[in-house]
Amino acid sequence: MMATDAATRAWRIADGRSLDLGRPVICGILNVTPDSFSDGGRHLGRDAALSRAEAMLAEGADVIDVGGESTRPYNDGAVDARTERLRVEPIIAAIMARFPTAVISVDTVKSEVARAALDAGAAIVNDVSGLRLDPAMPGVVARAGAGVVVMHSRGEVRDMATYAHADYPHDAVVEAVVGELAERATHARSAGIVQEAIVLDPGVGFSKRPEHSVAVLRRLDEVVALGYPVLVGASRKRFIGTLTGVPDPLARVHGTAGAHVAALARGARLFRVHDVMAARHALDVAWAILGDERAG
Ligand code: HH2
Numbered sequence: 001m002m003a004t005d006a007a008t009r010a011w012r013i014a015d016g017r018s019l020d021l022g023r024p025v026i027c028g029i030l031n032v033t034p035d036s037f038s039d040g041g042r043h044l045g046r047d048a049a050l051s052r053a054e055a056m057l058a059e060g061a062d063v064i065d066v067g068g069e070s071t072r073p074y075n076d077g078a079v080d081a082r083t084e085r086l087r088v089e090p091i092i093a094a095i096m097a098r099f100p101t102a103v104i105s106v107d108t109v110k111s112e113v114a115r116a117a118l119d120a121g122a123a124i125v126n127d128v129s130g131l132r133l134d135p136a137m138p139g140v141v142a143r144a145g146a147g148v149v150v151m152h153s154r155g156e157v158r159d160m161a162t163y164a165h166a167d168y169p170h171d172a173v174v175e176a177v178v179g180e181l182a183e184r185a186t187h188a189r190s191a192g193i194v195q196e197a198i199v200l201d202p203g204v205g206f207s208k209r210p211e212h213s214v215a216v217l218r219r220l221d222e223v224v225a226l227g228y229p230v231l232v233g234a235s236r237k238r239f240i241g242t243l244t245g246v247p248d249p250l251a252r253v254h255g256t257a258g259a260h261v262a263a264l265a266r267g268a269r270l271f272r273v274h275d276v277m278a279a280r281h282a283l284d285v286a287w288a289i290l291g292d293e294r295a296g
Helices: 046-058 081-098 111-119 137-144 173-190 210-218 220-224 238-244 253-265 276-290
Strands: 010-012 018-020 025-031 063-067 104-107 124-127 147-151 198-201 270-273
Touching: 025 046, 025 276, 046 063, 046 081, 063 081, 063 124, 081 104, 081 111, 104 111, 111 124, 111 137, 124 137, 137 173, 147 173, 173 198, 173 210, 173 220, 210 220, 210 238, 210 253, 238 253, 253 270, 253 276, 270 276
Parallel strands: 025 063, 025 270, 063 104, 104 124, 124 147, 147 198
Antiparallel strands: 010 018
C-alpha cells in the first residue's frame, strides 16, 4: 500500500520553488490572532511576529505558517476577510523583507486573504476547510502556482474543531477521512492545481474525538497511499492532553514529540508545530533511525 510516486518526493510551491521532502519538513506556527488558544495572542504585532519568525527559522523551521483566524471551538472572534487580511498581509511582507528566502504559508479558508498573502510573498496556502468553504480558493491557488495543504475537516470554521460533525458510522473514521480527502484532492486537480503542489492533511482534532485522531494517525499509511505528501498537525492538541493527562497545551511538548515520531514512522513528511526545536530534534533523530522506507 506504500506510495512510491515521485510526486511525494518534493512539494511544488509558488515562484517555481520546491521543498525537498527527503527529510522531515517543519512548519512553525505563527498565529497573528488576538485570541489563539495556544499562544494567548503573545505574537500579535509586527515586531513580536518578526522575532518569533526569526527564532523559529533559527530553530530549524522550513516553513512559517501565518494564521489570522482562530479555529477555536465556537470562537466569537471569527473574522471577516478584510480584518484577517489586515492581520496577515503586513506580517508576511515584513517576514519576506527581513528573510527573503523564507518559505511562508498562509493558514486561511478565504480566497481574498490567500490572494493578498500570495501577493505579499507567501508560497503556500494552508486551507483547513480542504478547499470546501470558498469556491474561489482552488482558482487562486492554481493561478499563483502555489503549494496547497488540503486538510480534512467538516462544517464551518466555528464548529470544525468541535465534535458537531464527528459522526463516523461503525467507527469507520479512517475510511471516511481517506474517502473525503481523496474527493477533495480530485476537486483540487479538476480546478487546475497540479498534483505536485498538493499536500494532504488528515486534520487531527478537526471533527474528530481523541480516539478518532489516534485512529487516523495509527492508519496514516492509508492516507499516504493516496499518493500525496502528508502533513500532520498534532502539536499540543487535545488528544495529547487526553493520552498524557496534561491539561495545559503549553506543557504538551513531550507528548507532541511522541505523536510526531509515530506519524513520521507511518509516512508523514510535514509537521505543523508550535515548538520548533523540540520537533526538529525529535524528527531528525527519528529520521536518522527510520530513514525513508519508501525509497526502498
Ligand atoms: N490545526 C490548526 C490550525 N491549522 N492547519 C493544518 N494544515 N493542520 C492542522 O492540524 C491545523 C491547521 C489548529 O491548531 P492551533 O494552531 O494550535 O490553533 P489555532 O490556529 O486556532 O491557534
